[in-house]
Amino acid sequence: MRAVILSLLLAIPAAADTASVVTQHIRPGFAAFAAQAKALAAVDSCDPAQLRPAFHATYDAWLAVAHLPLGPAEEEGRSLAILFWPDPKALGPKAQRTLLTGDPAALT
Secondary structure (H helix, E strand, O other): OHHHHHHHHHHOHHHOOHHHHHHHHHHHHHHHHHHHHHHHHHOOOOOHHHHHHHHHHHHHHHHOOOOOOOHHHHHHHHHHHHOOOOOOOOHHHHHHHHHHHOOHHHHO
8 A cells, every 4th residue: 555655646746747837937937036136227226215125026036936946047156146045154244254354455
């Protein structure tokens, strides 16, 4: 009986409808992210109050596809460059602290 259940469970990925996942989730998700990122780039002010709505929309669009490790988003570490948060190892603050407490000449 275990063998039957195991074989049925192993067959589930083979029965997945890859085409519908691509057309209904992956492509629209990355298209939405691209559109939101373009809108964020078009904001001509650095005022946080004006940037915040566009950033949040871009962030939400990225979260919809961030779990998909494929395509151009994974080339050259772009997924980390897109949004380096959360930072579970606190690498950002550690690097900044090292720069701030180090030799000031190294910053120029």
